[in-house]
Amino acid sequence: MDIVQVLGSLISIFILALIASKLFPSVSKLTKERIERNVTRFCPNIGFTDSDARIFVSDDYQSGVLVFPEPKDGIALLTALGDRVVVRHIPEAEHVAKRIDTDTVTFQTGDFTQPAVKLILDKLAADELMDSIMRVDQEEGHPAHA
Amino acid sequence: MLELPSPTQLAVPAFVLLVLAEMIYGWKSGKARFEGKDTMTSLIMGLGSTISGALTAVFSVGFAYWVWGNFALFNLGAALWVFVVAFILDDLAYYWVHRMGHRMRWMWAAHVIHHSSQHYNLSTALRQTWTGQFTPGILFATPLYILGIEPAIVFFVSGINLIYQFWIHTEAIGKMPRWFEYLFNTPSHHRVHHANNPKYLDANYAGVLMVWDRMFGSFIPEDETEKCRYGLVTDLGTFNPLRVATHEWVGIFKDLWSAKSWKDRVLFLLAPPGWTPDGSRMTSDMIRDAWRKRQMAKSDDDGKEAAKTVAAE
Numbered sequence: 001m002d003i004v005q006v007l008g009s010l011i012s013i014f015i016l017a018l019i020a021s022k023l024f025p026s027v028s029k030l031t032k033e034r035i036e037r038n039v040t041r042f043c044p045n046i047g048f049t050d051s052d053a054r055i056f057v058s059d060d061y062q063s064g065v066l067v068f069p070e071p072k073d074g075i076a077l078l079t080a081l082g083d084r085v086v087v088r089h090i091p092e093a094e095h096v097a098k099r100i101d102t103d104t105v106t107f108q109t110g111d112f113t114q115p116a117v118k119l120i121l122d123k124l125a126a127d128e129l130m131d132s133i134m135r136v137d138q139e140e141g142h143p144a145h146a
Numbered sequence: 147m148l149e150l151p152s153p154t155q156l157a158v159p160a161f162v163l164l165v166l167a168e169m170i171y172g173w174k175s176g177k178a179r180f181e182g183k184d185t186m187t188s189l190i191m192g193l194g195s196t197i198s199g200a201l202t203a204v205f206s207v208g209f210a211y212w213v214w215g216n217f218a219l220f221n222l223g224a225a226l227w228v229f230v231v232a233f234i235l236d237d238l239a240y241y242w243v244h245r246m247g248h249r250m251r252w253m254w255a256a257h258v259i260h261h262s263s264q265h266y267n268l269s270t271a272l273r274q275t276w277t278g279q280f281t282p283g284i285l286f287a288t289p290l291y292i293l294g295i296e297p298a299i300v301f302f303v304s305g306i307n308l309i310y311q312f313w314i315h316t317e318a319i320g321k322m323p324r325w326f327e328y329l330f331n332t333p334s335h336h337r338v339h340h341a342n343n344p345k346y347l348d349a350n351y352a353g354v355l356m357v358w359d360r361m362f363g364s365f366i367p368e369d370e371t372e373k374c375r376y377g378l379v380t381d382l383g384t385f386n387p388l389r390v391a392t393h394e395w396v397g398i399f400k401d402l403w404s405a406k407s408w409k410d411r412v413l414f415l416l417a418p419p420g421w422t423p424d425g426s427r428m429t430s431d432m433i434r435d436a437w438r439k440r441q442m443a444k445s446d447d448d449g450k451e452a453a454k455t456v457a458a459e
Binding site (some may be wrong): 001003005009010012013014016018019020021022023024026041044045079081082083084086088111112113114115118134 | 155158162165166169170171173179180181182183184185186189190193195197201264265339375377380381382383385389393396397436437440455
């Protein structure tokens with residue numbers, strides 16, 4: 001394989017990816033319903049209903065958090081990846097959540113396959129999310145890191 | 147040394163045109179779906195796989211010729227029938243290397259790349275490993291060399307096998323005629339293989355001939371009531387090709403580093419993906435068992451409800 005073949009391949013790759021992005025524009029948004037559906041699929045052994053779980057969706061609709069009703073179950077962290085959804089179950093959310101600003105909460109999971117997730121919320125929602133995570137912390141008796 | 151062309155290199159222009167054709171067909175019909183960044187990652191992984199294969203060819207080709215030159219029982223030559231026998235035996239070897247690629251974490255570390263897209267289209271076929279040479283996969287073709295088949299013939303038929311597998315990575319084709327579905331790997335069978343639904347995990351490993359799955363008990367047909375959902379049990383949260391290529395290796399090294407005994411270290415390499423000494427993660431067998439229990443509990447509940455309704459009537 002010579003350099004001409006590599007360059008030709010790279011040009012073809014960029015052209016095909018560009019055509020794909022034009023023909024199939026990614027307009028995917030995370031909604032509460034989508035979060036519930038994906039968490040039900042990803043955590044089938046954790047029972048919850050939409051009325052007893054608390055769901056937070058980032059203002060940019062690219063990330064979200066579902067706080068399970070039982071503190072021991074922790075949270076599910078969701079991100080939109082292109083037009084698909086990626087879920088992580090985090091039993092001890094207090095270890096990974098951090099309030100950055102009045103309206104921003106980040107989750108640094110230390111997972112090589114999941115870059116840091118940022119939720120942009122209004123102040124009240126950000127307070128409520130952090131309170132929910134602290135509630136998990138207090139009821140479980142974990143040391144607080146956030 | 148027999149001089150034979152490399153079928154996959156010759157097929158590259160056709161691959162590009164067919165990906166484009168599927169894209170346009172999917173855009174018009176809605177029967178295939180792409181995503182720009184996902185397509186870019188898949189194709190970059192394909193290019194990287196070709197480059198890594200070329201860089202390490204001297205070792206893989208050297209090893210194959212060393213085995214053939216020193217341990218071959220017969221000299222089978224290069225007649226047409228030898229190509230046919232080589233194709234069938236290579237397909238059998240592919241079945242086992244592929245099966246072990248799902249059942250042994252060391253080999254999964256290389257193969258996981260191919261399953262890391264949440265999309266299923268012709269670009270997914272090109273999402274290939276960069277690190278297959280660092281697994282025991284290279285050993286699975288050695289019986290063919292020992293039998294006396296020249297490595298160049300094995301590489302040639304293996305290339306034909308890979309070209310065959312390109313077209314089955316699509317949602318645009320439903321089912322082929324029944325006789326074809328029985329004998330050969332098809333888009334329907336391979337969709338099941340790429341699905342992460344608990345029902346479909348670890349099934350349909352065949353390359354070309356579906357008989358291997360039927361013989362060795364790993365065949366699961368596509369169920370129209372259970373739509374395939376593609377990707378990994380825990381999907382990647384990134385399109386970064388370097389992370390896609392190395393993530394499972396990183397996971398293995400972390401586990402080896404923190405393991406408490408040498409037995410655990412060996413099992414972190416040789417046991418199925420998801421194995422841990424304390425059972426804190428789930429293997430595909432555990433996921434499937436949990437799913438079966440939920441299904442049984444659900445059907446028990448449905449049965450009780452039906453009995454209540456009958457009693458009330």
